[in-house]
Amino acid sequence: MTDADDIRPRHDDPAQAPAQAPAPDLAPAPGTRAALKTIPAYKPGLPPTSRPGVTAYKMSSNENPFPPLPGVLERAHAAADGANRYPDMFCTRLAQRLADDLGVPTDDVIIGTGSSGVLMQTVLATCEEGDEVVYAWRSFEAYPIMVGITGARSVQVPVDQRGRHDLTAMAEAMGPRTRLALVCTPNNPTGPVVAHQEVLDFLRAVPDHVLVVIDEAYVEFIRDPAAARGLDLYRSHPNVMVLRTFSKAYGLAGLRVGYGVAHAPVSTAIRKTAVPFGVSTVAQEAALASLDERPALLARVEELVVERGRLVAALREQGWRPPETQANFVWLATGARTEEIAAELSAQGLSVRPFAGEGIRCSVDVPDANAALVAALRAFAPGR
Numbered sequence: 001m002t003d004a005d006d007i008r009p010r011h012d013d014p015a016q017a018p019a020q021a022p023a024p025d026l027a028p029a030p031g032t033r034a035a036l037k038t039i040p041a042y043k044p045g046l047p048p049t050s051r052p053g054v055t056a057y058k059m060s061s062n063e064n065p066f067p068p069l070p071g072v073l074e075r076a077h078a079a080a081d082g083a084n085r086y087p088d089m090f091c092t093r094l095a096q097r098l099a100d101d102l103g104v105p106t107d108d109v110i111i112g113t114g115s116s117g118v119l120m121q122t123v124l125a126t127c128e129e130g131d132e133v134v135y136a137w138r139s140f141e142a143y144p145i146m147v148g149i150t151g152a153r154s155v156q157v158p159v160d161q162r163g164r165h166d167l168t169a170m171a172e173a174m175g176p177r178t179r180l181a182l183v184c185t186p187n188n189p190t191g192p193v194v195a196h197q198e199v200l201d202f203l204r205a206v207p208d209h210v211l212v213v214i215d216e217a218y219v220e221f222i223r224d225p226a227a228a229r230g231l232d233l234y235r236s237h238p239n240v241m242v243l244r245t246f247s248k249a250y251g252l253a254g255l256r257v258g259y260g261v262a263h264a265p266v267s268t269a270i271r272k273t274a275v276p277f278g279v280s281t282v283a284q285e286a287a288l289a290s291l292d293e294r295p296a297l298l299a300r301v302e303e304l305v306v307e308r309g310r311l312v313a314a315l316r317e318q319g320w321r322p323p324e325t326q327a328n329f330v331w332l333a334t335g336a337r338t339e340e341i342a343a344e345l346s347a348q349g350l351s352v353r354p355f356a357g358e359g360i361r362c363s364v365d366v367p368d369a370n371a372a373l374v375a376a377l378r379a380f381a382p383g384r
């Protein structure tokens with residue numbers, strides 16, 4: 001590279017150089033908003049470090065350990081042939097298919113780049129600087145980031161000792177600036193669902209102009225008959241929206257496709273905040289093909305639910321007291337030992353998601369992985 005090729009700004013002329021660089025942790029990067037300074041960066045679950053002789057498992061992101069469902073990759077590969085063209089921006093066939101399956105109007109279905117994509121669109125569609133978003137904490141770590149991006153304020157209501165939402169306190173936390181409430185059920189990372197009746201009571205206390213999002217990313221794994229049924233709540237309440245994804249039970253996390261269901265005035269607004277053509281044809285086709293494989297999907301989910309039961313039982317046997325999980329992960333309140341334990345698990349090829357000082361979230365995986373996790377945790381077990 002010659003000097004002429006170097007397009008980086010140069011400061012050989014002292015008059016051009018910034019006289020005094022502001023402290024890097026205080027100055028906004030050129031052109032960027034001050035609000036971004038305080039937003040935490042998303043920490044993705046790490047892949048395991050592979051070591052000779054040790055089978056490594058990634059139990060850090062609640063992904064599906066199984067590959068995409070039968071026939072899905074063939075449809076995805078075929079769709080890639082048309083990669084020179086933009087995708088169908090409205091995801092017409094997928095929206096229609098989901099609407100038929102769920103028994104809702106097509107116009108109410110919003111397809112996005114994962115349900116996080118739909119949630120980001122939703123926050124952008126509802127919140128301005130100074131508005132408030134109420135949600136439980138600890139919950140999905142993307143929430144504070146998305147709220148912060150808009151300049152809105154997070155009102156975090158602590159989960160109880162058993163990792164459950166306190167919906168009474170959440171209703172009480174609403175103020176005149178509240179635009180949005182997020183209800184994560186099952187709650188990531190703690191695991192419990194909210195009860196249907198509890199949400200009905202909550203909705204009675206929430207003003208009609210507040211949009212309530214029921215985040216059901218793990219809905220396929222729920223076995224508790226008292227759990228909130230997001231779609232029923234959406235049907236009976238114009239201010240309720242449901243979020244679902246192909247990333248977890250369907251095993252398509254890498255293709256980025258999820259959806260929301262919201263009543264037409266809300267869904268129309270939310271569609272406007274999308275990045276155009278975000279959901280690729282490959283993702284749309286893979287999602288459609290996955291919906292054709294419902295029996296195979298249910299069989300896999302059931303396998304993971306059975307494994308969840310065995311994993312939780314084995315952990316209880318060691319003296320752990322994980323909160324009641326209805327998802328494909330389990331939460332261990334490891335407190336001050338969190339990072340030490342996560343490091344040891346990592347050394348044994350098991351990558352989990354530690355939250356420093358609080359606890360560890362472990363995804364339910366195949367039997368060998370779960371057995372390795374139980375064996376590795378024995379040394380740290382609180383005892384019975």
Ligand SMILES: *Cc1c(COP(=O)(O)O)cnc(C)c1O
Pocket residue numbers: 062113114115116117140184188215217244245246247248253256257258
């Ligand atoms: C994984 C997850 C999502 C969505 O993930 P996408 O891959 O963006 O669909 C949404 N909410 C919660 C609580 C999750 O754990």
